[in-house]
Amino acid sequence: MLRMSKLTDYGTLILAHLSGTGDELQTAADIAGRTGLGVPTASKLLKILGKAGLVTSVRGSHGGYQLARSADQISAAEVIDALEGPVAITVCSNGVGNCEIESLCLVGSAWQRINVAIRRALKDVSLAQLTVTTGTDYPLIDLTSAVRPEEQHLGKDGSH
Amino acid sequence: MLRMSKLTDYGTLILAHLSGTGDELQTAADIAGRTGLGVPTASKLLKILGKAGLVTSVRGSHGGYQLARSADQISAAEVIDALEGPVAITVCSNGVGNCEIESLCLVGSAWQRINVAIRRALKDVSLAQLTVTTGTDYPLIDLTSAVRPEEQHLGKDGSH
DNA sequence: TTAATTCGGACCATTTTAGTACCTTTTGCG
DNA sequence: CGCAAAAGGTACTAAAATGGTCCGAATTAA
Numbered sequence: 612m613l614r615m616s617k618l619t620d621y622g623t624l625i626l627a628h629l630s631g632t633g634d635e636l637q638t639a640a641d642i643a644g645r646t647g648l649g650v651p652t653a654s655k656l657l658k659i660l661g662k663a664g665l666v667t668s669v670r671g672s673h674g675g676y677q678l679a680r681s682a683d684q685i686s687a688a689e690v691i692d693a694l695e696g697p698v699a700i701t702v703c704s705n706g707v708g709n710c711e712i713e714s715l716c717l718v719g720s721a722w723q724r725i726n727v728a729i730r731r732a733l734k735d736v737s738l739a740q741l742t743v744t745t746g747t748d749y750p751l752i753d754l755t756s757a758v759r760p761e762e763q764h765l766g767k768d769g770s771h
Numbered sequence: 772m773l774r775m776s777k778l779t780d781y782g783t784l785i786l787a788h789l790s791g792t793g794d795e796l797q798t799a800a801d802i803a804g805r806t807g808l809g810v811p812t813a814s815k816l817l818k819i820l821g822k823a824g825l826v827t828s829v830r831g832s833h834g835g836y837q838l839a840r841s842a843d844q845i846s847a848a849e850v851i852d853a854l855e856g857p858v859a860i861t862v863c864s865n866g867v868g869n870c871e872i873e874s875l876c877l878v879g880s881a882w883q884r885i886n887v888a889i890r891r892a893l894k895d896v897s898l899a900q901l902t903v904t905t906g907t908d909y910p911l912i913d914l915t916s917a918v919r920p921e922e923q924h925l926g927k928d929g930s931h
Numbered sequence: 932t933t934a935a936t937t938c939g940g941a942c943c944a945t946t947t948t949a950g951t952a953c954c955t956t957t958t959g960c961g
Numbered sequence: 962c963g964c965a966a967a968a969g970g971t972a973c974t975a976a977a978a979t980g981g982t983c984c985g986a987a988t989t990a991a
Binding site for chain 2: 964965966967970
């Protein structure tokens with residue numbers, strides 16, 4: 612759950628690094644060196660981040676990269692969007708209502724709702740917050756309303 | 772984000788189907804037919820779900836499968852655990868403190884915190900709730916405390 | 932013009948995922 | 962007892978995603 616690819620991790624790392632270097636331009640090679648990533652990999656990620664509008668780039672000699680906005684104006688949701696792409700849950704491809712596996716649509720849409728909820732929560736977490744080292748307390752997430760207000764009396768089993 | 776494999780979707784589908792058939796035993800072939808899945812695939816999934824303790828099985832002729840508990844006693848977190856396995860974010864493998872990419876640990880742990888929070892929320896969503904078709908309202912998730920109480924005044928950009 | 936850089940692809944190796952098959956074990960029933 | 966109908970386990974193969982690399986084109990400062 613919440614499986615992230617390595618590249619997403621690396622991308623976050625780059626963004627974190629960039630958020631600590633003011634507004635000086637940093638070359639891809641530079642960033643690679645500081646983060647420990649390979650130059651081609653860092654370069655690739657920077658392109659992706661650039662396309663997503665999270666970093667700005669200056670071409671030509673003396674060019675480089677820079678955070679497009681301050682770290683507290685970049686949300687975790689944007690970071691994930693940029694690096695993982697918009698992720699779709701296996702949806703029935705026949706259009707709503709006419710799929711042969713009727714129930715798949717329903718189940719799929721349930722996960723989808725949860726997905727949306729999580730994504731929404733991630734919009735309120737900033738890159739700046741992500742890079743904070745301290746803060747061992749875990750977030751509170753309430754999904755109960757995702758599923759319908761009335762069913763809330765159950766649960767409470769404490770299993771597994 | 773929240774990338775789920777097809778099998779997880781299928782598995783949920785099977786569970787959803789099973790939650791609608793009382794306590795009669797259903798053969799793998801039966802379930803496959805009703806859900807539209809291939810028999811080998813359904814069979815494979817049922818084995819996995821069985822091992823995870825979400826369904827019980829009866830062997831021998833006249834055997835079959837059955838939900839191990841009622842649908843509201845099975846949490847979404849368990850479903851994901853069973854089908855996706857315990858998922859770890861790319862962690863630095865050198866042990867905390869001595870990884871060459873120092874910041875990777877930190878960033879990784881941030882995602883980890885978020886991961887934990889999400890998983891916790893998923894524990895409160897039951898299979899029964901997942902299969903409810905109505906309920907178009909989305910869940911509320913609050914990640915702010917995941918990152919530190921004091922930083923809460925930011926955000927509010929409404930970008931993208 | 933030359934050197935430093937980003938940009939945009941294409942490309943390939945490795946890993947994951949999905950699906951299938953085969954054989955074993957268990958159990959009801961004639 | 963012996964057969965048939967089931968689940969259980971394992972291993973295998975094909976396809977897709979992932980991670981990583983490289984190369985040529987475009988851009989710009991000196």
